Amino acid sequence: MPTPVELLETLVGFDTTSAKSNMALIDWVRTYLDGHGIASTLVPNEDGTKANLWATVGPAREGGVCLSGHTDVVPVDGQPWDTDPFTLTRKDDRLYGRGTCDMKAFPATALALLPEMLARPLARPIHFAFSYDEEVGCLGAPSMIAEIGRSLPRPSVVIIGEPTDMKVVSAHKGMWFFRTIVTGKEAHSSQTHRGVSAVMTGARLIAKLDEMAKARAAAADPDCKFVPPYTTIHVGTVQGGTAANIISRRCEFVCDVRNLPDDFPEDIQREYEAWIEAEILPEMHAVDPNTRIDVTTENVVPGLREDLDSEAETLVRQLTGDNDVSYVPYGTEAGQFQSAGMAAVVCGPGSIDQAHQPNEYVEIDQIAQCETMLRKLIDRCRS
Known part of the structure; x- marks a missing residue:
């Protein structure tokens, strides 16, 4: 029976950077499951280059607990790694490699315990749900979630194994991305009266978004459990212009809104568009x-x-013994499962502080804690 660390070594060995296919990893997991007599279902993307995987251990019926994780990882390009990021490397009590904490340790531990799930019949099913393209906007899970209740059994509890130091995370922010494309009018830079600069207009738009962001920060509820305790608005990249002496025709940027769960990020976009309509377009036209x-x-x-x-909160707190209430500012697939009517929490091995970093690692003790939690879950599902 392979250990969680041995399976983590296998999973880290697959370069599943979001820009690439995850099919080699998915095919390996399917073969592993099939070797234990467990059938799996794939929910592929449109061109078949990526897929979600679903499998059920125990009775194929509604209810049970879903162990959910994403298979993709962020790029390593330009990062100063001390080891091969796609070769698991142990140093003292840490395991280094891309995806070790975010988030291949959780599915590796779950898969390693598959023989224990099969050793005695489960009265309550345990489901595996492994997705693609979480790192680029949680794009893969929705198609799999859409199949739940149609062709896949609906779990009553979903545990998303993102790195939380094995603490129970009860809430996280949402994500809302919108793209702005400014089309101006080119002219010689000495004749600014004859042109409309897309880049300079874009700068005004970004300044407006910054103003809106600061207004939300100033109005933050000091009792809010999120850090920071408000919806954030951020522009990370801008593209535009062709030369210093040409009034630019095009400018493009994406706004990243991380909203409190009870906020309505679409209102931010509407406010922004209304301001553009009233203040900016008349000048351009x-x-x-x-x-x-x-x-x-x-x-x-x-x-x-x-x-x-x-039920998810109650169950996972009983399994871990963690009774603190934790919020995190990043997003996960948990909100997607919850929006589809399933109780969800986030709890998994590793620290988000190591995620996306060069020399990403997970502590071996974190994997051991995850193993203990999942063994308790298996015992619960037998009763």
Whole structure:
């Protein structure tokens, strides 16, 4: 029977950077499951280059507990790694490699305990749900979630094994991305009166978003458990212009909103678009009516709302002994499962402080704690 560390070594060995296919890893997991007599279902993307995987251990019926994790990892390009990021390397009590904490340790531990799940019949099913493209906006899980209740059994509890130091996370922020494309009018830079600079207009738009962000920070509820305790608005990249002496025709950027679960990020986009319509477009059209600003929603991931009385909260707190209430500012697939009517919490091995970093690692003790939690879960599902 392979250990969690041995399976983690295997999973880390697959380069599942989001820009690449995850099929080699998925095929390996399918073969592993099949070797134990467990059938699996794939929910692929449109071109078949990536897939979610679902499998049920125990009775194929509604209810039970779903162990959920994503298979993709963030890039290592340009990061100063001391070891091969796709070769698991042990140093003292840490295991180094891309995805060790975010988040291949959780599925590795769950898969390692599969023989124990099969050793005695489960009265309550345990489901595996492994997704693709979580790191680029939680894009893969929705198609798998859509199949739950249709062709896949609906679990009553979902544990998302993101790195939380094995603490129970009760709530997280949502994500709302929207793209702005400014189309201006080119002219010689000495004749600014004849052109409409897309780059300079874009700068005004970004300044507006910054103003909106600061207003939310100033109005933050000091009792809010999130850090920071408000919805954030951020622009991370900007592209535009062709030369210093040409009034730019195009400028493009994406706004990243991380909203409190009870906030409505679409209202931020509406406020922004209304301001553009009233303040910016009239000035642009006075020079050239063909200039424009297009704002489109790119991606939406719901936040996880606190539900301390849910079955997921109750179960995982009993399994871990953790009774603190923790909130995190990042997003996960938990909000997607919750929005589809399933009780969800986030709890897994490793620290988010190591995620996305060069020399990413997970502590061996964290894997041991996860193993203990899942063994207790297996015992619960037999009763």
